[in-house]
Amino acid sequence: MSRAAEQQHWLGWNVAITGINARPDSPGPGCAVARCLRHTTGFRGRIVGLAYETLDAGLYLRESCDSGHLLPYPATGSTALLERLDEVLCRDRIDALLPCLDAELPNFMAIAEPLKQRGIRLLLPQRAQLRRRDKDRLPALCADAGVATPAVRRLTDEGFFDHCGAEGWPFPLLIKSVFYDAWIVHSAPEARQRYRQVVATWGYPVLIQKYVHGDEVNLTALGDGSGAMIGEVMIRKQAVTDKGKAWAGVAIDDPELQEAGRRLFHSLKWRGPLELEMLRDAAGTLQLIEINPRFPAWIYLSHGVGRNLPAALLAMMNGALPEQLDLAPPRPGTSFIRHAQETIVSLDEIATLAASGSTLRACAPASLAA
8 A cells, every 4th residue: 555545544644642641540531542543453553642741641651652742731722722733743744633631622623624724634523512511501401312410500609518508409519620520528618628629720610510329330432413322332430539530440231321322412413522421320310420522531441342432433534434333242241440550751751842842752744754
């Protein structure tokens, strides 16, 4: 196959992936997405890591990324992001880009057309779809889809916790930001502490959600924008971190969860990857807790059960129809256990990244390397 023909097929693409941090309590999905692609039969492309912190582990893991580059924080806006990506393109060819973090999606959506003009493929939701799955808008979405969800309220005053029980919001409660982090609180002092922590880290508003006790089950799948749910993989969490992130889980076959997923995908008309977090309460009712507009950190399990969703996403970006995707029936009972480990990095590599914003392994763009 010629070089030009190889680049036309997604197995030969250079794929840029964000979210390549590996924090034990709340890992980003990026390294797991890269791992899925590495284990895709016939994948010949390079993986380009895009990170926000010098110590994001994926930048230094050769099994994750062939090269890496720092991006400006999402708060700097879409113009700064596009300018930085233009600098990256002078060193690395990028054929497709997979954003893996919630907060960066609006910026990538704003520059999707300029990136397309630069030859970079994306498969992103529309702004209206993204807004409909916001944490404070879940009740309206669930009412439309016929799915249960706990009540949610926006707060801008921590004094609410001194009388929340009288207003029908007894402890325990769940406190969240609109982006990341969630804590169960059992008293007003604890609630105020977590409230201030959310404000300091993520700003306003702070969200509270009525606490539901139950077993957590998750579903991840792809959407093509028509309302179809493609390649669903479902798990039950078996162990979680302090932030509620899955540390161990098992693939399940849950028709009720599958049906809830179908209804939500149909209502959202979602494009791209999506994760649903749900709880089965004491009465056996599934309640939607959160919708994440990306792959989950446990996405490597999709490869383990025979449904490599990151590979399927690239095939869709290359024009494949759902019926053309290589998605075998998933294997229930397949489990994963996460672990943390050290990687050895030279001081020169860290210093080079801090000074230049790119790792030592960045290659020349296609026009220069040809």
